[in-house]
Amino acid sequence: MHVQTQTTPNPATLMFQPGRQVSPSGTHDFASPEDAEASPLAAALFSLGDVTGVFLGSDFVSVTRDPAGADWVTLKPVILSVIVDHFASGAPVLNEVAAETGPAIEEDPDTADIRKQIMELLDDRVRPAVAGDGGDIVFHGFSDGIVYLKMQGACDGCPSSTATLKNGIENLLRYYVPEVEEVRAV
Missing domain, CATH: 3.30.300.130 (Fe-S cluster assembly (FSCA))
Known part of the structure; x- marks a missing residue:
């Protein structure tokens, strides 16, 4: 499996494209290890320690690192390994789909x-x-x-x-x- 990486306008975030569908049910944003319990892939990425955010798009994974932690040169190969291992295992990307909720905006x-x-x-x-x-x-x-x-x-x-x-x-x-x-x- 070949995973392409792409920089983003946010220097703390890299986009990883595994060449396959990642999230068939919309996007999912995980801001903490607790949030990531719904996704084995996101949980594995957070377990690396220097990851502060994981975002699952339809065909990509965006990973945000702690600027005070490891740099991309050190962290990127480990993230690639986690992504390749996850997809090779056949494990689901999401255990369950939780609806994204936001602040209640009273609408007319x-x-x-x-x-x-x-x-x-x-x-x-x-x-x-x-x-x-x-x-x-x-x-x-x-x-x-x-x-x-x-x-x-x-x-x-x-x-x-x-x-x-x-x-x-x-x-x-x-x-x-x-x-x-x-x-x-x-």
């Missing part, structure tokens, strides 16, 4: 059409771009002109994530959906 039922437009733009124009950088963006709601989004994977904590939200996504949504006034991270 009259804005259902606006929410639909926002979600379509995110799915068609934004999510493919952020997936190419090893991350994802999740819609959490629309209320009073404000779109609430959560950055995941390599995008979470990335130095350019604020610029991505404000200069990229906010401008795109404001252009196509005049009711959008602002985008905020949750």
Whole structure:
């Protein structure tokens, strides 16, 4: 098995592409070893000690390292070994699928059409771009002109994530959906 690696805009995160499906049921973000109990692969990566985040995309795994820990030169071969061993074992990537929950955003039922437009733009124009950088963006709601989004994977904590939200996504949504006034991270 050959696993390709790719840098991301976040220097603390690398994207690993095993050349096969990783998560058939959407994306999954694990920020701690406790979160990773639902995924044998994520749990194995966290057991390395210097891993602070694991994100499972449809066909990639993004791993975030502790900047105070081992560097990529040391950590990357060990991560590659864990990924290859996991897929060679035939073990599932996920034991169970837990629904991603976020803060409750009180939404006006009259804005259902606006929410639909926002979600379509995110799915068609934004999510493919952020997936190419090893991350994802999740819609959490629309209320009073404000779109609430959560950055995941390599995008979470990335130095350019604020610029991505404000200069990229906010401008795109404001252009196509005049009711959008602002985008905020949750």
